[in-house]
Amino acid sequence: MADRGLSVSEEGNFYRDGGRGVRSWVFSTDHKRIGILYLVSVLSLFTLGVAVGLVMRLELISHGPTLVQAQTYNSLFTLHGVVMLFLFIIPATPGVFGNFFLPLQIGANDVAFPRLNLLSWWFYMAGAFIVLATIITGAGPADTGWTFYVPYSLVTGRNVTLAVFGVFVLGASSILTGINFITTVHRMRAPGMGFFRMPLFVWSIYATSWIQVLATPIVGITFLLLVAERTLGIGVFDPSKGGDPILYQHLFWIYSHPAVYIMILPGMGVVTEIIPVFSRKVIFGYRAIAYSSLGIAVMGSMVWGHHMFVSGYSYTAGVVFSFFTFLVAIPSAIKVFNWVATLHRGSIRLDTPLLYALAFIFLFAIGGLTGLMLGALSLNVHLHDTYFVVAHFHYVKFGGGGFAFFAAIHYWFPKMFGRMYNRRIANYAWGVLFIGFNTLYFPMFILGFEGMPRRYYDFLPRYDNLQMLSIAGSWILAAGLFAMFANLAWALVRGERAGRNPWGAATLEWQVSSPPPAENFEKIPEVTKGPYDF
Amino acid sequence: MSEESRTLRYGAYVLVWAGLLILTLLTVAASRAFAGVLGHVALPLLIATVKAGLVVFFFMHLKYERGIFRSIPLAVVLVFMVLFLFLFSDVAFR
Amino acid sequence: MTSDGFDGREREKGHRDYTGSKLGMWLFLATEVFFFAALFLLYAAYRLRYAEGFRQASSSLSLFAGTVNTAVLITSSLTAALSVAAIRRGRKNHSTLLLLTTVGLGAVFLVNKYFEWQDKFSHGIYPDSAVLAGLGGGESVFYGLYFFTTGMHALHVIGGVALLCLVAALVYTGRVDGQDSIRLENSVLYWHLVDVIWIYIFPLFYLIG
Numbered sequence: 136m137a138d139r140g141l142s143v144s145e146e147g148n149f150y151r152d153g154g155r156g157v158r159s160w161v162f163s164t165d166h167k168r169i170g171i172l173y174l175v176s177v178l179s180l181f182t183l184g185v186a187v188g189l190v191m192r193l194e195l196i197s198h199g200p201t202l203v204q205a206q207t208y209n210s211l212f213t214l215h216g217v218v219m220l221f222l223f224i225i226p227a228t229p230g231v232f233g234n235f236f237l238p239l240q241i242g243a244n245d246v247a248f249p250r251l252n253l254l255s256w257w258f259y260m261a262g263a264f265i266v267l268a269t270i271i272t273g274a275g276p277a278d279t280g281w282t283f284y285v286p287y288s289l290v291t292g293r294n295v296t297l298a299v300f301g302v303f304v305l306g307a308s309s310i311l312t313g314i315n316f317i318t319t320v321h322r323m324r325a326p327g328m329g330f331f332r333m334p335l336f337v338w339s340i341y342a343t344s345w346i347q348v349l350a351t352p353i354v355g356i357t358f359l360l361l362v363a364e365r366t367l368g369i370g371v372f373d374p375s376k377g378g379d380p381i382l383y384q385h386l387f388w389i390y391s392h393p394a395v396y397i398m399i400l401p402g403m404g405v406v407t408e409i410i411p412v413f414s415r416k417v418i419f420g421y422r423a424i425a426y427s428s429l430g431i432a433v434m435g436s437m438v439w440g441h442h443m444f445v446s447g448y449s450y451t452a453g454v455v456f457s458f459f460t461f462l463v464a465i466p467s468a469i470k471v472f473n474w475v476a477t478l479h480r481g482s483i484r485l486d487t488p489l490l491y492a493l494a495f496i497f498l499f500a501i502g503g504l505t506g507l508m509l510g511a512l513s514l515n516v517h518l519h520d521t522y523f524v525v526a527h528f529h530y531v532k533f534g535g536g537g538f539a540f541f542a543a544i545h546y547w548f549p550k551m552f553g554r555m556y557n558r559r560i561a562n563y564a565w566g567v568l569f570i571g572f573n574t575l576y577f578p579m580f581i582l583g584f585e586g587m588p589r590r591y592y593d594f595l596p597r598y599d600n601l602q603m604l605s606i607a608g609s610w611i612l613a614a615g616l617f618a619m620f621a622n623l624a625w626a627l628v629r630g631e632r633a634g635r636n637p638w639g640a641a642t643l644e645w646q647v648s649s650p651p652p653a654e655n656f657e658k659i660p661e662v663t664k665g666p667y668d669f
Numbered sequence: 670m671s672e673e674s675r676t677l678r679y680g681a682y683v684l685v686w687a688g689l690l691i692l693t694l695l696t697v698a699a700s701r702a703f704a705g706v707l708g709h710v711a712l713p714l715l716i717a718t719v720k721a722g723l724v725v726f727f728f729m730h731l732k733y734e735r736g737i738f739r740s741i742p743l744a745v746v747l748v749f750m751v752l753f754l755f756l757f758s759d760v761a762f763r
Numbered sequence: 764m765t766s767d768g769f770d771g772r773e774r775e776k777g778h779r780d781y782t783g784s785k786l787g788m789w790l791f792l793a794t795e796v797f798f799f800a801a802l803f804l805l806y807a808a809y810r811l812r813y814a815e816g817f818r819q820a821s822s823s824l825s826l827f828a829g830t831v832n833t834a835v836l837i838t839s840s841l842t843a844a845l846s847v848a849a850i851r852r853g854r855k856n857h858s859t860l861l862l863l864t865t866v867g868l869g870a871v872f873l874v875n876k877y878f879e880w881q882d883k884f885s886h887g888i889y890p891d892s893a894v895l896a897g898l899g900g901g902e903s904v905f906y907g908l909y910f911f912t913t914g915m916h917a918l919h920v921i922g923g924v925a926l927l928c929l930v931a932a933l934v935y936t937g938r939v940d941g942q943d944s945i946r947l948e949n950s951v952l953y954w955h956l957v958d959v960i961w962i963y964i965f966p967l968f969y970l971i972g
Contacts, residue, residue, distance in 0.1 A: 247783050314790040321737055322783035348790055349748055352797040360911065368891030369907040371805065376907070377816075377900020382808055385756055386801055436748065437755060452759035679848060686841040693833050693965075697826065700970040709818070713966030721959045728844040729955045741789050745796050752804060760808040 148553065152653040164249035167651060169256050170235030171551070176256075177227045178620075180263060184218040185616065187211055192575075192609040194592055195602050208592035209278035210293070214270070216281030217298065221305050222263055224536045225394060228401035229312060229347075230259070232543045233340045235551060237316060239644035240334045242325025242662060244655045247318035251311055258308035265301030269294040280590065282391070285372040285383045289364055296365050299358045306355045309397075313347030316340055325643075327662035334642045334666040335424050339404025342428040346393045346400075350436065354390030357383065381448050388439035396435040398532055399499075400428060402539025403470055406492045409546050410474050411667045412640045413489035414481025418667045420473040430466035438463050444515045453512050460510030467503055471496060486638070487561040491542030494569050498534025502527055505580065520590075523583025529576045541568075541619065548623065549633030553649040556626035564622055568615030574608025642666045677727065685727045692720050781945050788949040792956045795919075799960050802912045806967055809904050816901015821971045824909070828879050829969035832872050833961065839868035840958040843927070843951045846934075853941045855934060862931040862947075865954065869924040876917055880910075909968050916964060919957050926950045 149167045153159060160168055191211050194202045203211065234252065238245055246252050269276045273294040279287055288295050320341050324333070333341075361383075363369045370376030372383045411418045418424065440448070440456030474496060483489070505527040509515055518524060549555050578601040583589075587598050594602060636645040643660060644651070696716040700708050725742060726732045810817050846861035883906075887894035890910055895903045930950045933939040939947050 247780065248787060251787075310791075310794050314787050314794075317790055318783050318787045321786060322780055345744075348794055349744065349797060352794045353752075353801040356798050356801045356915075359915075363890075363911055369911055370890065370895070370903050371907045371911065376896070377813070377904045378907070379808070379812075381759070382805060385759065385808075386805070389752060389801075437751060440755065440759065448759040449762035451762035452755075455755065455758045677848060679845060682841055682844050682848065686837065689837045689840075690834060693830065693837065696966060696970065697830055700966070709971045713970045714963075717962050717966050720962045724840060724955055724959050724962070728840055728958075729952055737786060738789055741793050745793050748797075749800050752800070753807065756804055756808060757811075760811055 147652045148648065148650040149653040150650060162253065164245070164253050165653065166234050166238050166246050166249065166252060167551075167655075169252055170231050170233075172256050173226065173230035173234060173259070176260065176263065177223055177230060180218055180222040181227075184215055184223055185613065187215040187218065189609055189613060191215060192606050195594060196606055198593060198596070200592070203592070205592045206278065209280075209590070210276040212590055213277050213280055213298075217266055217277075217302065220281055220394075220398075220532075221302050222266065224398045224532055224540075225309060226259055226305075226312075227540050228405065228536070228543060229316070229340055229343060229397075230256075231540075232336075232405065232547060233312070233316060233343075233401065236547065236644050237319060237337055237340055238323065239647065239651060239655060240337050240642050240666075241320065241323060241328055242643050242656060242660045243319065243323035244659070245323075246315050247322050248315050252315055255308045255311035255315070258304055258311065262301050262303075262305035262308060265304060266298055269298045269301070273297065282384075282387060283358075283361060284387075285361070285364070285378075285380045286374060288361060289373055296362050299361050303355050303358045303362075306351045306358075309347050310351045310355075313344035313351070316344040317348065320344075325659050325662050331422065331425070332662055332665050335407040335418065335421070335428075336401075336404035338425045339400045339407070339428045342432040343397050343400045345429075346397050346432050346435065350390045350393040353386060354394075357386040357390070360386075381443070381446050384443050384446055385439070385448075388442045389436075392439035392442065393432075393435045395528075395531070396431050398536040399539075400431060402495065402536045402542075403428070405539045405543040405546070406474065406495050407470070408640075408642070409488045409492040409542055410477050411481075412546075412638050413486055413492075414478050414483045415639075415669060416477055416481040416667075417665070417669075418473070419476035419479075420469075421665070421667070423469055424473050427466035427469040430469075431463070434459070434463040434466060438510075441510050441515070444512055445519045457510055457512040457515075461507065464503060464507055467499075471500060487556075487558050487565060488542050488546035488638070490562060490565045491538055491545060494565070495535060495538045495542060498530050498538060498572070502530030502532075502534055506531065518583060520588055521583035522579040522587045522589055525589045526576045526579035526583060529579075534572060534576070538572075544623065546638070547644075548626070549637050550644055550649050550651070552627055552630075553633055554626050554630030555633040555637060556622055556630055560618065560622045564615055564618035566615075567611060567618060571608050571611030571613070571615045575605055575612050576608070578602075578605045578608070639669065641669050682727070685723055689720055689723055692716050692723075779943065779945055784945045784949060785952075788952050792952065795956055796960070799912070799915070799963075802908065802915070803963065803967070806908055806912075809901075809908065810971070813899075813901025813904060816899050817905050817971060820898075820902040820905035820909075821968060824969050825879060825882070826969055828875060829965055832875050833965045835868050835872050835875070836958050836961050839865045839872070840955055842868065843954045847944070847948055847951050850934065850939070850941050850944050850947055855937065855940065858947070859931050859935045862927055862934065866924050866927050866931065869920055869927070869954075873917060873920055873924075876913065880913075912964060912968070916957070916960060919960070923950075923954045923957050927954060 149165055153163060153165055153168060160172060163169065163172075190202060191208065194208060194211075234246070274292045275294060277283070277288075277293045277295045277298045278291060279293070279295060283295060283299055288299075320333070320337060360369070360371055364372055368376075370378050372378040372380055374380060407418065407424055438456055438460045440452050441460045444453050444457075474492075505523070509518055509524065509527055545556070545561060579587075582598055582601050582605075585598070587594060633649050635648055638645070641664075643662070646660065647655060696713050699712040699716065702708060703712060731738065731742065842861045842864045846858045846865065849857040849861060883889065888906055889895075890907060895906055927950055930939065930947050934947060
């Protein structure tokens, strides 16, 4: 492109040309503005989730009640789970980067249903407010854990009904986003952009959207059943009326296990975008990666029962679900091998986005392999509901999904805001974050193996050392997060102009100016080459 | 895909409707005539599926759709069957 | 403008992406199916456990009322489908009239449903009732599922009736016509799906006894 490096003021961009004031944002149907809206909202809620998590860790710094009472601790881990899962990691990458970059990457001017897109952000905000309202209304926030397992969730006096309804609204938001993205991919691709010329981030969002559309309604109706159970007493899950609580667990995990892939698949897509750009090589095994996204979506819907090995369901089911749990590791492993093969003999530039991507691969591999340990029926009986599980899913969701989200921020920041952050500071922040993460969560594997149960606000003296190490890790992690966000905030105001294509990437979003103009493409581009042909 | 080719004659819709009504009566009769699993589960569900198929294919025009539109009902049916089988690996063996 | 930024790759009928809108609707219908599919899964699991209780509870439902309602809903599906066929031929008044007939049949369905529920209530059978507590677990669960499933379905019928009223007004005022009929077609698709779900609810709750 000839006019590389034009500054923001000389070219039109969607911040300047889309109107001013709050109304021009919260009622905007521009996918880029909606992406920014999601960015602001998910980061606010992420901050809340981190704060709650830090308090939970701090509570364990001494024996007995330290900061909070046992009952408050129950509400804290519930709130932490609900906020981090339903309000941060599920909507984060699709909501922010899916919205902002999916249309740009396929050469479209917007998503297929722009107004529906706005509605889905409003549903997200409504759900968030309902969930947060449980803190101050009624009998206080739910104390059931984010899974809302019956029968306890039927009898607790806490605000479960409202919380569950809030999550139902968030589910509606997620479904609408999924419908929108699938239609966009099918209908809005630029001429020449065949399915196998789409960037792999688009593929991963596409697969994620299918899970959102097909799995979310199941948990939606399950939560409505829970509401009806609490308000009307219909007795479908209530054992005293002939109901079966294990069926609640089935329905809950039919959604919530695939939801784990809603959290991780977009992250895998981000990493797949970053690795070829920073190793200057065509992605290795494009089709294998594309199909493995769909493979994960399909296989991921067949393994929900591995959350229920000790619930008292049938032994046959245990064997079946354990077997399929091992199979689901295959498509994930395919991706890891292809990333490594892409890096092999590339001319690697170790910039901030690649550092985050590499951290993703490392942490996700640990999370995935410990997942196989948990998926083994016999070992699970020992490890179930211990810190081992806590460590495992934090490695997958935070080390995987979270780090991929940070990778995406650092990769696309110059495109979204037209400015470049200080890469030296960003790299240091990455180092602190990485060390803090492992110090915080790795001891939990050992603690869990030694028998420390999850969700306890107290512990035996023999866990003292590792608990202290983990708490220290939480502070290092917080420092890393602070450094990372402070650096980005500084860049927002004072960063140098980034130009059109600072990383030299080949996908379409880098062909427009930074930040992109309001209408994306003046003329819809004609696509003649693959997304990774540099 | 011209619009005209996708518009059935009025008469065709009425025929489908008549078929649906007959199947409804048939399913009621079958559930009275046969006892056990055949009359109370297998036949009614089979007939219900035929009826649903008629509605989806003719009233909802799936007959004239191609590609992704055909994949959606297929995906729905397949996923439901998977969920059913895996759920029953528990409830049928408890 | 970004608000209706459609890239015009396949412009049909003025400014709307006809196929895209329909695709969005079909995807939405898929989510609706799974909404009810979860209830059917629950039903199947409990039916396996409580075969006898389900049979007894089911035989107390009015087969006649259920069959009539099935016929009513099927007929409403016919009139809905015909309204689309009419608009394609440019017959605005026919289409409006057929839509209003559909709405009327939907109302008949709801009234019938109301009397069915009323009858059960008058016998002391409603969620959390003392009578249900006295019956076995199987019957209690059956009625729990029955009230929840038919209640959810009735909510969908109410939603569909509202939608069809709205679209009938659009057709009558000419804002939906043979050239731009996607809003009518999508609403009718939704109505058909409500019918399809009832086609399964009917045998599950009324015919197993």
